[in-house]
Amino acid sequence: MILFEEVSKIYAGNYAALKEVDFHLKQGEMAFLTGHSGSGKSTLLKLISLMERPTTGRIVLNGNDISNIKGNDIPYLRRHIGMIFQDHRLLMNRSVLENVGLPLLIEGYSRYEIKRRSLAALDKVGLSGKEDFSPIHLSGGEQQRVGIARAIINQPPLLLADEPTGNLDPKLSLEILSLFESLNEFGMSVLIATHDLGLIAKMRYRTLTLKDGVMINDGLMRERNG
Amino acid sequence: MANQTDYKKVLSSSPRITKVSFFGRVGAVIRQHFQQIFSSFTELWKTPFATLMTILVLGVALSLPSVFHVLYKNAERVSAQWDSASEISLFLKKDISEPRVQVLINKLSMYDDIDSVTYISRHQALEEFKEMSGFSKALNYLDENPLPAVLVVTPAKQAMNTAGSKLLVAKLKREQDIDLVRVDIDWIEKLQAILSLVVDIVIGIAILLLLSVLLIVSNTIRLNILNQRPEIEVMKLVGATNSFIQRPFLYVGAWYGLLGGTIAWLLTFSLVQWLQSGVMDLMGLYQVQFQISLMSFTESAIMIAVATFLGFSASYISVKQYLVRIEPK
Numbered sequence: 001m002i003l004f005e006e007v008s009k010i011y012a013g014n015y016a017a018l019k020e021v022d023f024h025l026k027q028g029e030m031a032f033l034t035g036h037s038g039s040g041k042s043t044l045l046k047l048i049s050l051m052e053r054p055t056t057g058r059i060v061l062n063g064n065d066i067s068n069i070k071g072n073d074i075p076y077l078r079r080h081i082g083m084i085f086q087d088h089r090l091l092m093n094r095s096v097l098e099n100v101g102l103p104l105l106i107e108g109y110s111r112y113e114i115k116r117r118s119l120a121a122l123d124k125v126g127l128s129g130k131e132d133f134s135p136i137h138l139s140g141g142e143q144q145r146v147g148i149a150r151a152i153i154n155q156p157p158l159l160l161a162d163e164p165t166g167n168l169d170p171k172l173s174l175e176i177l178s179l180f181e182s183l184n185e186f187g188m189s190v191l192i193a194t195h196d197l198g199l200i201a202k203m204r205y206r207t208l209t210l211k212d213g214v215m216i217n218d219g220l221m222r223e224r225n226g
Numbered sequence: 227m228a229n230q231t232d233y234k235k236v237l238s239s240s241p242r243i244t245k246v247s248f249f250g251r252v253g254a255v256i257r258q259h260f261q262q263i264f265s266s267f268t269e270l271w272k273t274p275f276a277t278l279m280t281i282l283v284l285g286v287a288l289s290l291p292s293v294f295h296v297l298y299k300n301a302e303r304v305s306a307q308w309d310s311a312s313e314i315s316l317f318l319k320k321d322i323s324e325p326r327v328q329v330l331i332n333k334l335s336m337y338d339d340i341d342s343v344t345y346i347s348r349h350q351a352l353e354e355f356k357e358m359s360g361f362s363k364a365l366n367y368l369d370e371n372p373l374p375a376v377l378v379v380t381p382a383k384q385a386m387n388t389a390g391s392k393l394l395v396a397k398l399k400r401e402q403d404i405d406l407v408r409v410d411i412d413w414i415e416k417l418q419a420i421l422s423l424v425v426d427i428v429i430g431i432a433i434l435l436l437l438s439v440l441l442i443v444s445n446t447i448r449l450n451i452l453n454q455r456p457e458i459e460v461m462k463l464v465g466a467t468n469s470f471i472q473r474p475f476l477y478v479g480a481w482y483g484l485l486g487g488t489i490a491w492l493l494t495f496s497l498v499q500w501l502q503s504g505v506m507d508l509m510g511l512y513q514v515q516f517q518i519s520l521m522s523f524t525e526s527a528i529m530i531a532v533a534t535f536l537g538f539s540a541s542y543i544s545v546k547q548y549l550v551r552i553e554p555k
Contacts, residue, residue: 051463051553051554051555072467075462075465075466075468075470076465076467077465078463078464078465079465083463083464089456089459089460089463090460091456091457091460093457102460102461102464103464103465106461106464106465106466106467106470107254107465108253108255108257108258109254110257
């Protein structure tokens with residue numbers, strides 16, 4: 001699903017956010033990306049979602065090199081990547097239903113289809129009955145679920161989550177991660193960036209560890225524990 | 227090894243369950259256009275006061291050139307009326323005999339650019355003068371009639387303009403029996419020179435006002451874009467293309483133009499109606515029957531279309547300048 005080959009990202013001022021990173025996330029695989037703040041987790045996710053371009057190296061998504069993709073093609077590619085953010089990035093002037101249905105609206109689905117699928121996605125994340133609410137009136141956990149519903153509504157093959165449990169209590173964090181697990185069971189590749197090692201240990205999935213932009217570990221938590 | 231960048235392959239090889247067909251995509255684009263046209267109109271009225279102010283400013287700015295246009299159009303009509311009423315007086319030489327006068331009248335009547343010729347003999351001229359001047363007794367003491375015979379020529383339609391009148395006068399001056407040709411076209415030339423100057427001024431003002439319309443709409447759209455920056459970023463993140471995001475802004479610009487143009491039309495109509503009675507009274511003093519002509523349907527449609535196009539163009543400038551620069555962080 002995702003292949004990184006010696007990918008580096010150097011920002012202005014010669015600051016290297018990523019240094020020759022190599023990894024391969026298979027289709028249908030779920031993995032954690034961890035490391036301290038500034039280790040390069042967000043940069044790595046931004047490279048996959050084409051919010052940034054690599055300085056050197058090659059990124060392959062689903063068998064295709066996206067390192068030098070044309071700007072006009074980026075939106076079409078993003079429609080195949082579900083993105084979840086720590087700050088949710090919801091539109092507060094729109095209802096929960098409108099937020100969730102946004103990707104379908106962009107793709108030109110009919111109102112009926114948007115509503116049908118949005119309600120199904122909200123049901124999946126446990127927010128049935130909240131479709132007409134404004135996101136402002138939802139709790140942090142609920143807002144995160146709306147973000148997840150929006151990310152999965154067009155059934156993307158890849159789900160990227162940047163600190164999805166950063167603002168949530170441990171119980172809610174586990175609920176959200178269980179949700180990711182269930183999505184992964186349906187064949188969706190999932191890459192979750194988090195610095196919550198306790199949470200990672202509980203979930204026991206492959207973990208990619210970054211330190212100062214260098215991939216220092218790529219293995220299964222279970223293996224490391226063992 | 228992976229292939230070179232080919233997003234279509236990425237799409238086709240993805241395991242998404244639902245894919246949209248070509249016709250489905252075309253239908254979707256049409257549906258999106260209609261949705262965005264109407265939603266952009268609704269969007270305008272979420273801030274009714276600001277929208278109303280903008281539209282009124284546009285309406286006033288656009289109404290000035292249109293009012294000038296209507297006034298100029300009517301001024302031209304007035305000058306054309308006075309132009310057509312002009313007559314040319316031919317003062318004949320004193321020693322010309324009556325038969326020669328008849329020959330001259332016959333000759334002039336055959337000119338294509340002369341409609342009619344009226345003869346006023348020396349005797350008739352003197353009698354008229356006596357009547358009009360009130361010096362009849364004094365004039366009786368004159369040994370000889372000092373007045374010449376006069377031919378009053380009414381030009382044909384094609385010669386009823388300044389250029390045609392000038393040509394006719396030049397032709398008449400070449401006649402040997404005519405002593406003096408008198409036509410009062412100087413004031414018409416002055417009026418036309420003034421009108422021409424007014425046209426230049428109006429064009430200048432119109433360009434400035436249209437430019438101001440462009441700047442007002444462009445700035446309003448720029449502020450809208452900056453206010454909606456977070457929303458634009460989110461839309462880009464979930465796969466919206468630039469054209470999808472920019473369309474509502476373009477439609478909002480077009481709505482501003484359309485509504486501003488309509489307000490301008492209403493203002494022009496009201497102002498001209500208000501001037502109507504005053505103008506009619508003034509014209510009555512000159513014994514001229516005149517009714518102000520309003521903008522025709524075509525002129526009105528052109529004005530509103532131009533306003534809409536201006537709004538759209540102004541919005542396009544802002545969108546190209548600001549929207550494409552916004553990228554999700």
